[in-house]
Amino acid sequence: MATRLVQINMKARNDSALGRFWAEALGWGVDSEGPGVTNLEPVGFAYPDPAAVCVDIIARPEPKTVKNRVHLDLATTSPAHQAELITRLRELGATLADVGQGDVPWTVLADPEGNEFCVLEPRPVYQDTGPIAAVVVDCVAPREMARFWGRATDWTVHEVTDEHATLRSAQGVGPYLEFLRGPDTKSGWNRVHLDVRPYPGDDLKTEEARLRALGATDTGIDRSSISWTVLADPEGNEFCLLAPR
Incomplete structure (x- = not known):
């Protein structure tokens, strides 16, 4: 048995407005399964598919107060593309962000609700990922995170060091899942988190066990009104275990 990383869950005070920003940023389509929920995926995409990790934006009233532990890295194909993308994103409402990155070849931006993300310089490793190069998780122990997530999902571990770890879908398509060592510890619940699904025919309770x-x-979240399971990884990062599909 195994799960698949199928989507990123992002909280927002205005899900539809933030959804429009990210749809324009990624060149994806926008849908909604109900009030307060905005779904983003590539146009013509057959969910779930490892070729893309989708984005669900969920309305919540609480404002963002700390740096997110999970963020997106966007891929570019050339220095000109990187510059053009940064300009377009700023016109859409993104702002420059300082997270202590110093002098680096990538640019750190924040979306209209303050969620940090990076526009990377062109890197050969990300040339076939689609617009999202990587889903990046800050952590204390990349090796332990790679051990857990490599076994929790069917994603392949590509590289593991004391400073970072990298995984990608077993099919070798779509974005990477990366764990970067950093000094900050987790504070409060994550406004951006991972959602995983078992394969069709798998048993949800067995997979949870x-x-x-x-x-x-366990996160202590009341599950009486939801159909999915909320768990936390070894560093306390919440993630949702969705029904097999």
Whole structure:
């Protein structure tokens, strides 16, 4: 048994407005499964598919107060493309952000609700990922995170060091999942988190038990009104286990 990383869940005070920003940023389509929920995926996409990790934006009233532990890195194909993309994103409402990055070849921006993301310089490794190069998670121990997420999902571990770890879907398509070592510890619940799904025919309760045996823990969130399971990885980052599909 295994799960698949199928989408990123992002909280927003105005889900539809933030959805429009990210749809324009990624060149994706916009849909909604109900009030307060905006779904983003590539046009013509058959969900779920490892070729893309989709984005669900969920309305929540709380404002963003700390740096997100999960963010997106956007891919570019040339220095000109990087410059053009940064200009276009700023015209859409993104602003420059300082997270202590110093003098680096990528640019750190924040979306209209303050969520940090990076526009990377062109890198050969990301030339076939689509607009999202990587989903990046700040952490204390990349090796431990690679161990957990490499077993929790069927994604392949590509590189592991004390400073970072990299995974990608077993099919070798779509964005990477990366864990970067940083000095900050988790504070409060994550406004951006990962959503995973088991494969069709798998049993949800069995998969939950397997994830717990690997090191996932309970978050204490009331599950009486939801159909999915909310767990936390070994560093306390919340993630949702959705129904098999």
